[in-house]
Amino acid sequence: MLKYIARRLVIAIPELIVISFLVFMIMEAAPGDFLDQYKLDPSMSKETLEAMKKELGLDQHPLVRYFKWLSGAIRGNFGYSFYYRRPVSKLIWERVAATLSLSLTSLAGSWILGIALGTFSALKKYSLVDKLLTVFAFSFIAVPSFFLGLLLLYLAARTGWFPIGGMISIDHNTMTAWQKFKDLLWHMTLPATALTLGSMASLMRYMRGSLLDVLNEDYVTFARAKGMPERIVIFKHAMRNAINPMITFLGFSISGILGGSLFIENIFAWPGMGRLIYQALIQKDLYLVITSGLISAVLLVIGNLVADILLALVDPRVRLT
Amino acid sequence: MKRFLFIAVLLSAVVLFAAEKYVWFDENTPYLGSDATGKYGGGIVVATLSGPRTMNYIVAKETSSTDVIALFMGYGGTLVELDNYARLHPCIAKRCEVELTDEGKMIVTFWLREGIRWSDGHPFTADDFVFTVNDVYCNPDIPSSTQDVIKDSQGRLPRAEKIDDYTVRVIYEEPFRLAVRYIGGLYIWPKHIAEQWVKDGTFREKWTVEAINNKELVGLGPFIPVEYVPDQYIRAVRNPYYWKKDAKGNQLPYLDEFVFKILPDLNAIKLAFENGEIDIYGVTAQFYPEIKAKAKEKNWVVGTGGPTYGTTFITFNWNHNDPVKRSWFRNEYFRKAVAYAMDKEAMIDTLLAGLGVAQWGPVSVLSPFYNEDALRKYPYDLDYARMMLQLGGFSWDKDGNLIDAQGNKVEFILSTNAGNIVREGMCNIIRDELAKLGIKVTFVPLDFNLLVNKMLNTTDWEAIVIGLTGSDEPQGGRNVWAQKGTLHFWNFHPDAAPGKQIKPEIYEAPDWELEIDRIFAENVKILDQKKVYELFSRFQELVSEHLPLIYTVQQLYLYAHKADLNIIEPTAFGGMLWTLPWIYWKK
Numbered sequence: 087m088l089k090y091i092a093r094r095l096v097i098a099i100p101e102l103i104v105i106s107f108l109v110f111m112i113m114e115a116a117p118g119d120f121l122d123q124y125k126l127d128p129s130m131s132k133e134t135l136e137a138m139k140k141e142l143g144l145d146q147h148p149l150v151r152y153f154k155w156l157s158g159a160i161r162g163n164f165g166y167s168f169y170y171r172r173p174v175s176k177l178i179w180e181r182v183a184a185t186l187s188l189s190l191t192s193l194a195g196s197w198i199l200g201i202a203l204g205t206f207s208a209l210k211k212y213s214l215v216d217k218l219l220t221v222f223a224f225s226f227i228a229v230p231s232f233f234l235g236l237l238l239l240y241l242a243a244r245t246g247w248f249p250i251g252g253m254i255s256i257d258h259n260t261m262t263a264w265q266k267f268k269d270l271l272w273h274m275t276l277p278a279t280a281l282t283l284g285s286m287a288s289l290m291r292y293m294r295g296s297l298l299d300v301l302n303e304d305y306v307t308f309a310r311a312k313g314m315p316e317r318i319v320i321f322k323h324a325m326r327n328a329i330n331p332m333i334t335f336l337g338f339s340i341s342g343i344l345g346g347s348l349f350i351e352n353i354f355a356w357p358g359m360g361r362l363i364y365q366a367l368i369q370k371d372l373y374l375v376i377t378s379g380l381i382s383a384v385l386l387v388i389g390n391l392v393a394d395i396l397l398a399l400v401d402p403r404v405r406l407t
Numbered sequence: 408m409k410r411f412l413f414i415a416v417l418l419s420a421v422v423l424f425a426a427e428k429y430v431w432f433d434e435n436t437p438y439l440g441s442d443a444t445g446k447y448g449g450g451i452v453v454a455t456l457s458g459p460r461t462m463n464y465i466v467a468k469e470t471s472s473t474d475v476i477a478l479f480m481g482y483g484g485t486l487v488e489l490d491n492y493a494r495l496h497p498c499i500a501k502r503c504e505v506e507l508t509d510e511g512k513m514i515v516t517f518w519l520r521e522g523i524r525w526s527d528g529h530p531f532t533a534d535d536f537v538f539t540v541n542d543v544y545c546n547p548d549i550p551s552s553t554q555d556v557i558k559d560s561q562g563r564l565p566r567a568e569k570i571d572d573y574t575v576r577v578i579y580e581e582p583f584r585l586a587v588r589y590i591g592g593l594y595i596w597p598k599h600i601a602e603q604w605v606k607d608g609t610f611r612e613k614w615t616v617e618a619i620n621n622k623e624l625v626g627l628g629p630f631i632p633v634e635y636v637p638d639q640y641i642r643a644v645r646n647p648y649y650w651k652k653d654a655k656g657n658q659l660p661y662l663d664e665f666v667f668k669i670l671p672d673l674n675a676i677k678l679a680f681e682n683g684e685i686d687i688y689g690v691t692a693q694f695y696p697e698i699k700a701k702a703k704e705k706n707w708v709v710g711t712g713g714p715t716y717g718t719t720f721i722t723f724n725w726n727h728n729d730p731v732k733r734s735w736f737r738n739e740y741f742r743k744a745v746a747y748a749m750d751k752e753a754m755i756d757t758l759l760a761g762l763g764v765a766q767w768g769p770v771s772v773l774s775p776f777y778n779e780d781a782l783r784k785y786p787y788d789l790d791y792a793r794m795m796l797q798l799g800g801f802s803w804d805k806d807g808n809l810i811d812a813q814g815n816k817v818e819f820i821l822s823t824n825a826g827n828i829v830r831e832g833m834c835n836i837i838r839d840e841l842a843k844l845g846i847k848v849t850f851v852p853l854d855f856n857l858l859v860n861k862m863l864n865t866t867d868w869e870a871i872v873i874g875l876t877g878s879d880e881p882q883g884g885r886n887v888w889a890q891k892g893t894l895h896f897w898n899f900h901p902d903a904a905p906g907k908q909i910k911p912e913i914y915e916a917p918d919w920e921l922e923i924d925r926i927f928a929e930n931v932k933i934l935d936q937k938k939v940y941e942l943f944s945r946f947q948e949l950v951s952e953h954l955p956l957i958y959t960v961q962q963l964y965l966y967a968h969k970a971d972l973n974i975i976e977p978t979a980f981g982g983m984l985w986t987l988p989w990i991y992w993k994k
Contacts, residue, residue: 118856124468125859125894125905128875128886131555132893132905170460172615180637236674243678250679256452256640256666355670357638365457365671370856 087398091391098387102380106159107152109379113372114148120168120370142168155373159380165373169366174377177362184253185351185358188274189343192281197339200286201332204293209320211298219290226287232349235280239353248276251355277354281347285339292335297328330401337393341386431503431587432487432496439488439496443653445973445991450664451686453984454676458638458669462624463614464594465543465551478643478665479526479626480594482987483651486517486536487591491981492773493879495588499523499531499595499627499650503587505934513579513934515586521573524648525597527625533569538598540567540577540590542605549610557590559583560931565590584931584939585882597625629660629988641667651988661991681705686972687983690965692759692829698967708974712964714764715979716771716877719830720956721745721821721837723870725898726909731815732869733913740799742954746785747792748840754960758832762965766958768947769888773980774879776943783951792844809845818847819869822861825852830872833959837872862896864906872959879980881943882931888946890916890924897955919949 121138124130139145143154155165164174207219226234242248249255253273258266300306301324309319351360359378366374398404457471464480467473482488486500497503502518523531544553545564558564565579565586577590604610618624619635627650630643643665651659668685670676680688681701690698690709702709723736735741751765764772768782785791800812809817821838823830831852838848848870853861861868875887875894887894891903898916901909926942933939950956964979971993977983984990 116856117854118860122856122859125863126873126875128884128894129556130468130552130893131886132903134550134552134555135893137550170616171466172617177637239675239678243682246682250682250684251670251672251675252639252668254636254639256642256668258636259634352671353675355638355672355675357636361638361671 087395091395094387094391094394098384101387102383103156105383106156106376106380109376110148110152110155110372113370113375116370118370119144120372123369151372155376159377164377164380167366167371167374169369169371169374174373177374178359178377178381181357181359181362184356185347185360186343187270188277188281188351188356188358189347191274191278192285192347193339193343195278195282196284196286196289197336199282200289201293201329203286204290205297205325207290208294208297208301223287223290226283227291229284230349231280231284232353234283235277235350235353238276238280242276249273251353253357277347277350277356280350280354289332289335292332293328296331297324300324300328303327326400330397333393333396333400336396337389337391338386340389340392341382343385428504428506431505433502436497438483438498438501438651439490440483440651440653440659440986440989443659443986443989444655445653445661445989446993447657447661447991448663449992450662450666451972451990452666452668452684453687454670454679454685455667456669456671456673456676458635459616459641461615462618462632463611465549465553466611468552475632475641475643475667476594477628478630478632478987479624479628479646482628482630482984483649483659484595484627485592486519486595487587489588489592489980491976491978491985493775493980495591498591500591503591505587507582507934511581513582513586514576515579515590516570516574516576517591519573519575520650523627523650525599525625525627526631526646526648527597528648529597529599529625531595531597531627532572533575534572535595535598536575537567537569538602539593539595540565543596543601543610544593546605548608549605553593556585557593560928582932582934584934584936585880588880595627600625630662630665638669638671640669643667649988653989660988665987680967683969687966687968687974689983690967692762692962692965695762695965696760702967706970707967708970709967710965710977711762712966712976712978714766714772714961715964716773716879717874717961718766718769718771718877718956718958719833719872719874719960720958721749721833721870721872722897722956723819724866724868725915726866726913727869728866730913731811731813732819735811735817735819736869737915738799739953740795741801742957743785744792744795744799744844745837745841746954746957747788747795748837748844749785749957749959750787750836750840751960752787753836754833757836758829759960759962762963763960764963766961768951768958769884769956770881770943770947771877771879772961773978774881776881776940778940778944778947781944781948781951783948789840789843796844803845807845808847816847817845818849820849820851821870821872822851822853822858822868823872824855824858826855829962830874834872863894864908866908881946882927885927888923889927890920917953919953920955923949 120142121135121144124135143151158165166172167174167177170177203219207216210216239250242250249272253270255269258269261269306319306324309323347358348360348364350356351358352364362374363378366378455471455474459472459475460469461467461472462476464476467476483498485498487503488496488498490496499520500517501520504516506514508514519533525531543549544551544557554564559579559581561581563580565577567575567577569575577586579586601610604613614624616635619632619641622633624631629646629649631646632641632643634642645660645663649659653659670679673691676688677694679685699709723742725733725737727733727736755761755763767784770777796809801809801817804810811817821834823834834850838850841848858871862871886892889895891900893903893905895903898920899909901911901914923946926946930939930942964977966977966983968974968983973991973993974983975986
């Protein structure tokens with residue numbers, strides 16, 4: 087098993103380099119650069135623009151810049167952000183906690199609720215509750231999460247029950263620990279709800295379909311026929327098989343933990359990675375974009391590996407060699 | 408009335424300049440805020456779309472940074488300052504004289520107020536100012552865009568000299584009209600802190616945003632930023648050593664703290680204002696009617712403060728690769744026809760909710776150099792537009808399409824930056840009106856970076872609707888109007904085109920462009936404000952007559968704030984916070 091993990095991780099290195107190179111080339115191929123936003127400012131002279139170009143290294147050949155970044159990245163230096171004029175790693179690190187708190191909350195929420203409701207829905211196939219849950223799920227799958235976010239923001243503005251964006255109040259630092267926790271929770275409610283509802287709805291449908299497929303298998307019929315209690319048939323045998331495709335799906339979810347909430351973070355002014363990456367893309371803040379692309383790729387690799395390991399643990403047919 | 412007063416001051420300057428020595432202001436001229444009365448306590452929360460990138464003014468390029476820097480370096484932290492109508496007032500300098508020497512040099516002498524301290528308690532003296540001018544802004548090793556502004560017409564930087572601890576003079580090699588304003592308006596650096604950075608070459612790396620939480624910022628302004636939570640807020644507290652005092656001799660500012668709340672979205676800012684989370688709000692035209700309607704119920708003051716400075720215009724590529732298109736765009740009658748076909752009323756009503764004014768020339772209405780009489784206006788009239796086209800050698804085929812003298816159908820691509828709803832709306836209106844003249848316009852909104860690249864680095868564009876930031880001082884548009892200006896995009900000089908894409912054999916510069924070039928080169932050397940006024944009047948006449956840029960409309964400055972906040976006469980120049988040190992809560 088350990089040998090397998092080590093091999094997977096070694097193979098991942100060239101993969102990650104190729105991905106970072108592709109992200110770099112895509113950014114280069116897109117028209118314009120970071121300095122474009124200053125070019126229509128009448129107070130900005132040619133000399134100043136040239137000096138900035140030199141300072142940011144934008145006068146060098148793209149390949150030179152890429153390899154400089156790569157050699158730095160190998161040593162843990164991911165370059166400077168043009169926009170913030172600070173090390174990329176510092177900027178990302180500052181925002182990781184905010185993003186993790188939001189994504190993990192919604193990840194846990196959507197998986198627990200999604201699997202529970204999906205199972206319930208499958209077991210009560212074609213009942214009124216199942217139909218209601220189906221309508222509920224399709225509505226949230228159809229509504230994009232950013233739109234849901236805007237609706238919730240509107241609700242907050244109308245009722246005054248929740249803050250308009252942000253992660254903490256401006257007097258957060260003067261609060262007691264308990265007040266701080268409540269303040270954070272109060273700010274997190276709406277963005278977490280918006281994120282949870284969308285992914286929960288699709289997970290619920292996956293779970294329902296997967297469980298229904300399994301429930302039609304011969305071995306389930308056989309188990310029932312031999313008089314095994316229904317609870318054991320479902321939770322010990324059927325569920326275990328139904329969960330397999332979901333585990334692969336979990337692998338993908340892990341890759342989205344840091345950047346997946348891009349729109350929601352922007353709508354709710356949540357100070358996370360999503361907002362950082364979004365701004366960086368718009369501003370063409372090159373090294374920030376490549377580094378966040380790299381992090382997403384790393385998480386994808388890790389997510390897939392975790393999914394494979396979990397699969398091997400759950401499914402005795404899978405052997406990791 | 409205020410504008411007349413300002414012109415009177417300028418004219419008196421003219422008379423006194425003739426005597427070669429002019430007292431710009433003296434100890435009897437009060438500083439801004441000296442007549443204020445208010446109450447201590449409280450704080451205000453203001454929205455900003457993005458967090459600051461740096462606290463170092465030398466590297467700061469955007470308002471998200473400079474607005475925060477102003478709290479500890481501006482609002483009374485400079486030798487002179489401007490009010491909400493860009494009128495000059497004494498500040499740290501209590502007296503200012505300008506002298507022309509026999510050798511043709513200009514000497515500006517400032518007498519500084521005594522007893523002023525930096526926010527860390529260190530005394531402020533002439534050394535700080537001399538260090539700021541000579542070692543920071545005029546230091547070739549520390550390039551900054553400020554250098555472009557304070558250079559004379561030959562590109563020479565001034566030199567500062569200390570006379571005694573509270574008197575300094577700044578020497579220019581030739582008369583430079585803008586010296587008092589620009590040199591006096593420089594943000595001052597604390598020598599006891601920054602001198603070391605100049606010596607070890609790390610100046611540009613200092614005062615990053617981390618300096619806020621490290622409590623490293625030191626300034627002469629009313630508030631010192633002390634807490635920054637990335638993408639959340641920046642908190643600034645009162646400077647215990649701020650020098651300004653109110654009418655009763657109480658130390659300003661009145662407010663205990665100032666908070667910038669970072670809200671990345673205009674909708675969120677509006678909702679936050681409605682929810683009471685922020686105290687002032689720069690309203691967009693789209694939301695203005697709604698905000699105005701709720702003003703009484705919510706206890707807000709909602710108003711307009713004159714036209715804003717920015718300009719929006721349509722411009723054509725005079726150096727297009729296709730000689731046919733080039734000939735249309737260079738045809739003055741063609742451009743006049745477009746000007747007559749521009750329905751500015753429709754733009755104001757539909758795009759700005761009625762909250763705008765038509766714009767006819769390159770100088771802002773708010774500028775003391777604005778001269779309405781010098782401007783040629785083109786009221787919406789399609790018959791006039793048709794007449795202009797006929798004068799320009801165009802005619803119409805049997806299907807009603809406009810054709811040029813060679814029989815080519817007139818059609819072009821119009822672009823603007825995608826996502827800017829007002830500009831996109833303008834393009835649609837222009838397209839529809841030109842269709843009535845038989846011109847086929849294809850509207851293609853483009854990504855901002857792509858648009859800027861096309862406009863500045865290629866000849867591959869035809870017509871663009873875009874805007875530029877404006878100023879009360881027309882000289883600020885030098886990069887746009889000088890013949891070799893880096894933003895002379897409609898007709899780049901082959902030597903100055905950023906992408907070197909203009910072939911010298913197709914380049915043509917009409918006489919009036921050369922005259923404008925001379926105006927921008929010469930006016931800064933003239934201290935006689937009346938002559939400068941005449942020069943800029945001629946500039947406005949030339950631009951409105953020949954239409955290199957065809958101006959559209961300008962939005963009014965719109966504002967809203969909580970009624971119990973004492974905000975005084977907001978304008979596009981001063982915004983709502985020009986009186987920041989003496990803003991207070993009425994209850």
